[in-house]
Amino acid sequence: MKLSMWTGFIVIKSPNKMNSRLIGALHFAVLLLGLSPDFSLAQSLSGRDVIRTPAGPWGVMEYYRVPLEAPEEYLRLLSVPSQRAEWDFPVGGEPTVRSSMLEGGLDPAEIDRIVKGSSIIKSLENTRVFPTDETVLSLPHASRMLLYHLLSTFPGNRFQARPVYIDSENLSAWFAGSGMPRAAIEDVSILAYRTPKDHGFFFSDIPLLLRRTLSSSDEKTILKGIYRRQGLMVRLRFDRESMSESLVNYWSASYKYKAVFPILRSILEAREDGAIDIAHLLPATARQSLNRFPDPGDGISGRYPDWFWTCYNFFRFVPKNVYADSPEMTELLASEFQPSLPPLQFGDMILITSGAKIIHGCIHIADDLVYTKNGADVFSPWVIMKLPDVVAYHDLSGDSTLSVYRHLDIQSENVP
Amino acid sequence: MLTQPFLFRGFFTVFCSSERFFLLILALAVFVSEAPCAAISSDEAPTPIVASENKARRISGPYGTLEYYPVTLEPPESHLWAALYEERSYWNFGPREISVIQSLLSSLGILPETLALIDREGKWDISPRGLELTITDAIVESMRPEDRSALAHWLRLNNPTFFAKSVINLEGGDFGAFESASVAPETMALVKQVAFRRNNVLSIMDRAYILNKIADQNEKKRFIRAALATRGLFVNLILDETSDLNSIISYWSAQGRNKEIDSFIRGVAATSGVTRLDLVQILPSVPRRYLYGYTSLSDVGPFNTPDCFWAALQFFQRKASPRLIDSTACVQHLEGEFQEVSGPPEFGDIVCMFKKDDNSFLHAYVHIAGDIVFTKNGTSFARPFVLTEKSDMLSVYLDETEHVDRIYRHKISE
Numbered sequence: 064m065k066l067s068m069w070t071g072f073i074v075i076k077s078p079n080k081m082n083s084r085l086i087g088a089l090h091f092a093v094l095l096l097g098l099s100p101d102f103s104l105a106q107s108l109s110g111r112d113v114i115r116t117p118a119g120p121w122g123v124m125e126y127y128r129v130p131l132e133a134p135e136e137y138l139r140l141l142s143v144p145s146q147r148a149e150w151d152f153p154v155g156g157e158p159t160v161r162s163s164m165l166e167g168g169l170d171p172a173e174i175d176r177i178v179k180g181s182s183i184i185k186s187l188e189n190t191r192v193f194p195t196d197e198t199v200l201s202l203p204h205a206s207r208m209l210l211y212h213l214l215s216t217f218p219g220n221r222f223q224a225r226p227v228y229i230d231s232e233n234l235s236a237w238f239a240g241s242g243m244p245r246a247a248i249e250d251v252s253i254l255a256y257r258t259p260k261d262h263g264f265f266f267s268d269i270p271l272l273l274r275r276t277l278s279s280s281d282e283k284t285i286l287k288g289i290y291r292r293q294g295l296m297v298r299l300r301f302d303r304e305s306m307s308e309s310l311v312n313y314w315s316a317s318y319k320y321k322a323v324f325p326i327l328r329s330i331l332e333a334r335e336d337g338a339i340d341i342a343h344l345l346p347a348t349a350r351q352s353l354n355r356f357p358d359p360g361d362g363i364s365g366r367y368p369d370w371f372w373t374c375y376n377f378f379r380f381v382p383k384n385v386y387a388d389s390p391e392m393t394e395l396l397a398s399e400f401q402p403s404l405p406p407l408q409f410g411d412m413i414l415i416t417s418g419a420k421i422i423h424g425c426i427h428i429a430d431d432l433v434y435t436k437n438g439a440d441v442f443s444p445w446v447i448m449k450l451p452d453v454v455a456y457h458d459l460s461g462d463s464t465l466s467v468y469r470h471l472d473i474q475s476e477n478v479p
Numbered sequence: 480m481l482t483q484p485f486l487f488r489g490f491f492t493v494f495c496s497s498e499r500f501f502l503l504i505l506a507l508a509v510f511v512s513e514a515p516c517a518a519i520s521s522d523e524a525p526t527p528i529v530a531s532e533n534k535a536r537r538i539s540g541p542y543g544t545l546e547y548y549p550v551t552l553e554p555p556e557s558h559l560w561a562a563l564y565e566e567r568s569y570w571n572f573g574p575r576e577i578s579v580i581q582s583l584l585s586s587l588g589i590l591p592e593t594l595a596l597i598d599r600e601g602k603w604d605i606s607p608r609g610l611e612l613t614i615t616d617a618i619v620e621s622m623r624p625e626d627r628s629a630l631a632h633w634l635r636l637n638n639p640t641f642f643a644k645s646v647i648n649l650e651g652g653d654f655g656a657f658e659s660a661s662v663a664p665e666t667m668a669l670v671k672q673v674a675f676r677r678n679n680v681l682s683i684m685d686r687a688y689i690l691n692k693i694a695d696q697n698e699k700k701r702f703i704r705a706a707l708a709t710r711g712l713f714v715n716l717i718l719d720e721t722s723d724l725n726s727i728i729s730y731w732s733a734q735g736r737n738k739e740i741d742s743f744i745r746g747v748a749a750t751s752g753v754t755r756l757d758l759v760q761i762l763p764s765v766p767r768r769y770l771y772g773y774t775s776l777s778d779v780g781p782f783n784t785p786d787c788f789w790a791a792l793q794f795f796q797r798k799a800s801p802r803l804i805d806s807t808a809c810v811q812h813l814e815g816e817f818q819e820v821s822g823p824p825e826f827g828d829i830v831c832m833f834k835k836d837d838n839s840f841l842h843a844y845v846h847i848a849g850d851i852v853f854t855k856n857g858t859s860f861a862r863p864f865v866l867t868e869k870s871d872m873l874s875v876y877l878d879e880t881e882h883v884d885r886i887y888r889h890k891i892s893e
Contacts, residue, residue: 113752127750132742240745296747296760322555325704326771329550329659330713333535339713340757343771351768354760355739358797381777 115300121409121429122310124341126297130240131444133290133356140441141286144222146274148199150192151219156185160192167213173206189219199271200253207256211267215459225438226265227289228456229255230449241288244281247272259461262451294354294446297341297432303331313429314344316409341428341447346378349426349434352445359441369439374412374424377434378470386439387421396468403469412468413450415457423457425450427467537717542826542848543727544717546755551659552711553704554861558773563703566691568619570630571641573609580610587629593621609638619688624675631677631684647706649674649681652874656708660701666693670702680875711771711865714851715755718748730848733827736795736889737763758847758866763827765793766845766853769864783858790855790864791829791843795889817887824886835881842876844869846886
């Protein structure tokens with residue numbers, strides 16, 4: 064992978080390498096959902112342009128990406144990591160490091176080069192590897208993918224366990240307006256690596272990025288840029304012809320506190336080219352949080368909302384504090400939802416499973432757009448994203464499958 | 480208006496924790512009127528139907544350029560209940576004697592022919608709710624707008640509960656909602672026939688009569704929904720090459736009270752092909768949650784329901800506080816968290832309207848920009864939280880009551 068300069072933009076130019084087994088599995092899952100199987104980056108948001116979805120029972124939607132910056136006071140809560148890259152391996156010293164890398168699929172010659180280019184500290188708790196900048200920067204793309212995936216399975220490697228997800232090759236567009244120094248963006252273009260799903264990129268080398276800054280002010284700017292999130296602004300487009308009963312029914316699912324049809328009708332009375340921000344069509348709790356970061360008050364009970372909180376409370380007017388690891392989570396899923404099949408409906412819960420573990424869940428909005436909160440931390444806002452991006456974001460192993468659950472009361476059109 | 484605790488107190492012990500409690504609250508709360516009533520100019524005929532121009536309008540100021548157009552909001556099915564469709568026409572006069580009311584009706588200026596009809600066809604009953612007069616269609620049809628107006632005025636002053644239950648103020652002061660809902664011409668004619676004005680406020684009080692004349696059930700629903708419709712605005716912030724982003728962000732940030740909008744607005748402005756940002760994306764958390772929505776039972780207390788003051792006080796809060804449904808707490812909150820300011824209102828300022836004569840509270844709303852306000856009119860379950868033009872909001876308040884405005888600004892946390 065190398066920096067590609069094209070009309071002044073910084074672009075990740077990755078090798079055309081794709082794990083056909085993983086992509087096949089993902090395509091299967093997506094086909095199961097009745098969604099577009101096209102996961103190519105050609106469809107991704109290469110810049111800040113408006114993209115229009117194909118027509119469906121929901122009508123036609125258009126969307127574009129917007130950056131979301133966490134409040135300044137949140138950044139002050141961050142403990143700035145060491146500028147030194149550190150990789151944590153299990154107890155055992157250099158032999159363990161070598162054997163782990165070998166099992167992780169790295170080439171022996173590459174392992175040798177990494178070990179020789181690093182300082183290793185062996186302790187009773189773990190083995191810490193401190194690679195030089197040159198070692199980190201010169202890692203071939205394939206090796207970085209394998210190594211960082213391996214590191215994500217060992218405790219202590221927080222940057223590999225939750226890498227920054229970048230859905231675009233166009234880093235200039237991705238970081239536009241963030242104030243990120245050009246040199247830092249260029250570093251990201253070198254250090255970003257493809258996700259296991261080969262959809263979008265991960266970036267894990269925040270320490271190295273910080274190491275190459277010249278001032279604490281630059282550090283803050285970089286952290287701000289790195290912790291900036293992206294959401295999609297979505298509008299439903301409709302006109303007199305397309306405003307069918309099925310469209311109204313699609314967006315009216317389970318509504319109790321708002322009559323959708325009169326609003327859509329009024330818009331058409333005012334404008335021939337009707338358009339409505341999707342926020343107006345979300346239930347109250349989801350609309351309240353859309354494109355917002357959690358507030359410190361959200362964690363006053365001791366927990367911040369996570370994906371299950373977000374999914375479970377999508378239709379609820381008064382949120383209930385249940386989380387992915389709550390003891391009652393399985394019972395709630397079994398008693399209030401049931402597995403469903405395509406075509407998906409507005410508000411369906413999509414679960415992403417890796418192995419036997421549910422790694423994430425999000426809410427189907429329309430087409431391949433979902434409502435999601437990608438982490439339980441304060442730096443994870445509630446956003447609308449494309450499902451392939453959400454899958455790629457969470458699937459660190461490349462083995463995820465998708466399943467759909469529908470609220471039982473939606474089926475009887477009687478949501479509480 | 481401020482909430483009216485007395486409305487629910489007597490019923491709570493009986494209906495608490497039952498489904499009937501919800502239905503009862505709905506039935507009562509929906510009729511709590513948005514506006515105090517006053518006498519009207521008796522010779523003023525109901526406003527004829529005027530087709531909405533249905534064109535987006537633009538205003539500009541320190542907030543940037545806003546483009547907005549009207550939308551009609553109707554209560555959802557869940558907020559329409561059986562009692563709304565009652566078809567018995569009657570007037571309730573409270574605990575009074577028949578002879579007293581007969582004299583009253585005469586003194587209100589009602590025509591002798593109508594009084595004679597009442598004598599012949601009206602049926603007097605003394606119920607636990609007070610003296611009731613069941614009236615026939617002929618009596619209803621004999622009433623002139625000025626008769627209805629005078630009677631409504633008396634009811635508002637002397638039996639406000641029945642006034643709130645029977646009088647519906649038509650938002651916007653015209654029949655636009657009925658046009659928008661596509662009610663049948665016959666229904667529209669009936670509405671016009673019984674409509675009357677109280678100064679600027681256009682009302683009907685013969686809902687039962689109209690329902691009785693409509694045969695089709697769906698048409699009855701259309702009529703009820705249109706009668707309870709509220710006029711709102713869809714508002715877009717225009718972001719184009721002429722926009723002064725720093726000024727716009729400064730205005731909508733409200734000196735830091737409204738967070739997280741800076742990168743958002745800049746990001747939208749930087750998107751090719753996008754020149755409009757719906758205001759719902761900029762509003763703080765609580766108004767975003769409730770905008771164009773209707774009151775949820777979850778927000779209702781045993782003695783109070785959300786009203787204009789409740790909606791206004793929480794504008795910049797992250798979450799709506801149940802504490803603020805207590806009217807005492809509301810006043811304390813206003814005094815502690817806000818300060819009265821002079822000069823023109825800014826984004827998020829609460830404008831409180833007080834009656835000029837006795838300084839009592841009349842209404843509160845939140846200033847958004849230009850003539851656009853955020854409000855919930857009254858405690859009615861059938862009135863949503865809306866962005867609307869100030870003139871439309873006042874269309875149900877500007878009877879003959881004179882008022883003064885005071886502006887309150889949320890203090891900035893240290």
